[in-house]
Amino acid sequence: MSVTTGNPVDATAIRPFMIPRVPDGELEALRARIAATRWPDQETVTDDSQGVPLAMVQELAGYWAADYDWRRCEAKLNALPHFVTEIDGLDIHFIHVRSRHEEALPLIVTHGWPGSIIEQLKIIGPLTDPTAHGAPASDAFHLVIPSLPGYGYSGKPRATGWDVPRIARAWVVLMKRLGYLQFAAQGGDWGGAVSNVMGQQAPSGLLGIHVNFPGTIPPDVATALQAGAPPPASLSADERRAYEQLAILYAKRRAYSSMMGTRPQTLTGIADSPVGLAAWLLDHGDSYGQPAAPVTSAVLGHTVNGHLAGALTRDDVLDNITLYWLTNTAISAARLYWENKLALYNAVSVSVPAAVSAFPGEGYQAPRSWTERAYHHLIYYNQPDQGGHFAAWEQPQIFSEEVRAGLRPLRK
């Protein structure tokens, strides 16, 4: 990426950023690598219980090598305003779209893993230009969509220490640097963690947060889960259901997180194998399966087990994976897990106004009872009908409605 360097004052300016045009040779090389993939035998089960199924990866790889077009994604990205600025010694990339409605609420929206800014592209229109999407002008947002440190077009940290609290502080610096004295924060996955911590740090100017990745597990419940115990008898039906979802997560679906949390550099080879990278990134589950059910449906091009891909397409999935490949951020992204000391689903203690959307396909659907205990000033709680872990990506319309409704109370 071309970045002007010079004296420190320049580096901390907001610098326009062009998505670099990837040389043809690099795209050719990627296609050649995919085509030369050496494949394992098929899994010995007929479901996803041993990992991302061979048929799914081969289907994706076949399309990726032959018909997928990164230039389309490049053009889509370049149609948006990108910037970079140095914060706390690291270049932070972000998309910044101002609404034409001047009174719009400034909002910083953060992605997670295995995601990127690609996840948020379809909510930009609905959130910044609501009247074109069936919503009132009063629900408009100015959007700031950063790439996390070590992800996408942001810089890769060269020293340890870029944990969630540091990212949260950097995001406040970013919003202030953009001239936003008052703003809100939104996020899912790591973005949810960042937004939660921003809520706990309660910097001046932060009006409130919206998360679709709430941290709500009460301590005694967390202890029981760790021990693999049966659900405590005192749980309500909603809480019991959440407990059972979490038990499955802990038993079967957290290996990727454990691996990246302890040995990210050992995964060095996913920087060398496109298919290896794709499989690793596909292995984030939701409450329906692992890979996340809508991702499976999107990749295979038909609805599997009734779990709609929604707006998510195979091209979207490959835009995201290809971004990791081209920016060589597989391992730098993994390092965020190593930096993190927080149990992300455990109860936070947030006193700033908070809006929570508990999507049915998220790893666990946080019950209202737990949510109220963690978010002391809960201004909105809803369980949408559809949408999973990648809510903004799968269901941009529903997601946008949730963000509008959730943060509406913050507007004057």
Place this chain on the structure above:
Amino acid sequence: MSGETEIRPFRVDMPDEAIADLRRRIATARWPSRELVADRSQGVQLATVRELARYWTTEYDWRRCEAKLNALPQFTTQIHGVDIHFIHVRSKAADALPLIMTHGWPGSVIELLEVVGPLADPTAHGGRAEDAFDLVLPSLPGYGFSGEPADVGWDPGRIASAWAVLMDRLGYTRYVAQGGDQGAGVTDAMGRQAPEGLAGIHLNFLRDALAGGNPPAGSSAEERAALAAITAFKTGGFGYFLEQATRPQTIGYALLDSPVALAAWMLDHDTDSYEKISRAFIDGQPSGGLTRDHVLDNISVYWLTGTGASAARSYWEGGRAAALSAGQARPEVKLPVGFTTFPDEIFRAPRSWVEKAYPNLIYFHEAARGGHFAAWEEPELFATEIRAAFAPLR
């Protein structure tokens, strides 16, 4: 002999193109950014893998390994529907005790090659003729030159029963079994199944203490130290174990497609073996038999046979078997058991734990040197342990 029980001679003969392809892939490897720490606390260090890759493409010679393997009598035979590869060395000594030795992960028969001489031909290695063994060294299903199971169920119990079939097929009516790592799981299962002919077992890894729930609480310094070592391993070094036990196919894609992915993954089994292997490559200081060439012999077997994913699957099978049998009492190991604790293993199994697991403990010793890959690092010392453990059973 019917086709199904036939024992067929086997030779390793990888095509030139396979070796050229391996070299090309390493030479064009795409590397991530360096770790952010000065040690192994974020995983296998970039410099270590890069140096390994350099040696692998420029100085390493697979054909030398092939020749070493082919100098030994190798065979395959189909058991329970899977082709099982094994090395079979009959000792020249009279009354040699037949011994089936099982490797683990990320190992292979390569780990055991240097103990073949000391065990089958003891007098040429400072030992006594009466300590000779006939050796059967199988490749686990899904590893090395054995076939890959296509169906679910190849857990340690099934492998153990396959090994009993193998020894029977080879005409052995009395034999012993030995194993470390996954091989310890299989050998332990053999001990519980107690097939006709099995006279005793030796282990150098106490699998239950690691894979199961909490080890028996204890108050001795040894017990506390072992518990602390297990806790440290499960806190910081357990990633590969959990990945292979729950998502072997997911990591399998990289293990088949990228030699450096495979190498890095295989280097990270435990702290001690990583440090030793890293020193061998970076500082040119191998630990005993754990030389650069031997390490790459082993990794090359995984690569050339394309068994990265199927080997990982054995952890999934182990996990599934454990879940299915949770809460049920297993048959005791009534057969005589010998156990050697190697000092650099993931944890030093205290005698008290081993006695509790194996009441009929006829041999226990703490060796002077060696870690997880004890046979590989210290073949002579390892052979001494095996001879001593099984001497009472002759």
